[in-house]
Amino acid sequence: MKKLFSFLRSMTFGMILLVAAMAFSFAGSLIPQQRAAMEYVERFGADAAKLILFLRLDRIFSSWYFILIVVLLALNLTFCSIVRLPKTRRAGTALVRAAASAAADHPLRAGQADVLRERLQKRRWKAKTSDGQTVYVRHLSGVYGSFLMHLSILLVLAIGGAVLTMPEITDITVMPGESFDLQDGTRVTVERFQIEDETGKLDYASTLSAQTKDGRTLTQEIRVNEPMRVGGYKIYQQTYGTAGKVRIHNADNDATDTLHLTEPCFLSIDGRNGVFFHALYPGYIQGADGSVTLVTSTSGAYADPVYEIQSVVDGSSTPVLAFPDETLTIGSVSFTMLEPDAYPGLRIKHVPGALLGALYASFVLMIAALYLCFFAAPAAIRVSEDGFALLSTKEKAGLLIEIETLLEGDL
């Protein structure tokens, strides 16, 4: 048991896990993830596709073995940090003591000792006394660098895992002018949506107004990078679409209704006669011979929208291309195709603020810990008349160059 624990906390095991994580990440970047099985067959052939699906290489990053690697890595870091903590806490004091009793293996010429002492103090090395010896020390807090780095990785894994799995995410599409309610009672209205700005550049933006339960009203234009924050919610401008619009007038009772068309549907009163809506196209190209080629997609606004519909009369249908403001009359019902409406797809996410704060804090801790690890090497120097002893918990090459520079001209 002791041996197993020792292996689980060892750096060797940590390295094996890192190599494994790297190898699976490599595979995950080469094999397209979360695609339909047929795509793997087309791309890699039937046998390779079978293997990919069997080994879950099509969803590596959510596979049990990848999660196991991450969990084992977290355990490795935890055990390693716990075991090393007492030693880490003593490392600063131990370094000073060791320097106090270390042999002065870097010789100094006569008079240089005083120069070095003076210059060390000028460079803010602190003088400490240990076993009756004066030792100059710097960056003793650096001994905590590795521990804090490991701690910050654990925090990022734990809090990041919670942040990735906990939020309630809802995707909705809302037509301009329509509203929806958040769970805390806030009512949000999409006042306006645009695909292009006034200069014609792509700029997907929704103007939202939110009325909170306590009566406050917030208005904000949201776009990529600029979500709306209301309460614990974030509302993102996620996608967009363009919906056809039709006005239906029944001459029998003089009733009129306007509908949005987002998917194929049959518009009819009696179920036999009416208009079958197939699709809405953003534009068309008219050839020299008068033929029309439909434009099937655009990332911008629909410049010349065309409706592909069928007029259905007593079960027999006729395909028709209709433009906005064209009217088809079937019996007593007229169908007027209108200018389409662009609408936003919004993502509503709820994440507890405390969790987000903790995640940001762990990010900051990671950067600070790396700084301590790499740029605050704990060091202790004892200077005697014939030489100096330099000790550090990190590599000494840079420190030696620094000391040589301090003594430049005198060494």
Added chain:
Amino acid sequence: MNIAFFAGLIAYFAAMMLQITGVALGKKGLTRLARIAFAAGFALHTVYTVWRGIEAKRLPLANQFEFASGFAWSVAVMGFVLYARLRQEWTMTVAAPVAFLVLSYAAFQPMEIKDIMPALRSTWFALHIGSATFSYASFAIAGGLGVHYLIQCAHGRDEDETRMKQEDYLSYRLICLGYLLLTVVILSGCIWAEQAWSAWWSWDPKETWALITWILYAIYLHQRLRMKWHGKRAAWFAAIAVLCVLFTFAGVNILLPGLHSYAV
């Protein structure tokens, strides 16, 4: 104004050739000329970068050309800083070819100034991309130092132990700096992605390769601490690991398009 860019590129090339020739022949005059050429190249490159930023009305780091140019500029800045601090010829011998090669890659990319796409209009842009250029520059110079170290060993010019130790140590320090900055890149990228797309991490190829690079250098840093990876072994690592950085920088954009496709 593109002439400033190409003149800068030629100056870096001249610096590289003069430096290598000067070092090979032991002519100090040539290496002095190399430094002058490198400074001229840097000045022209800086003028071009500033002009491009003013013309585009944004930080000129929004596509593959601009990023590569920024990467080369960061290499040049670091080359100067290292030379100023250490006064060692070999810093220039490494920095000049690296700057030239990276800027040459930029020269093959489309140079036209385009509007920044909406996803890149963010306060995180400068920190995320700026850190990336300096991180890659650190790794690239460390890799260059690794190659230089190995060449010295292969040609039996490794008798100056102090210099070899300095090269080895500098390569390690640059990897430390690059690693810190890469961490900033990854973390700021997470925050930015959440702001833009509501997802902290999407396993997009660029993200995945940034993580692979991060893990790769983490292995090196641990091995240096644990197994005392110094000298040749560390040099081999620095030289090979930089290929991973270059793949993350360019290879992913070409071969594995994803959310970062605008970087092309």
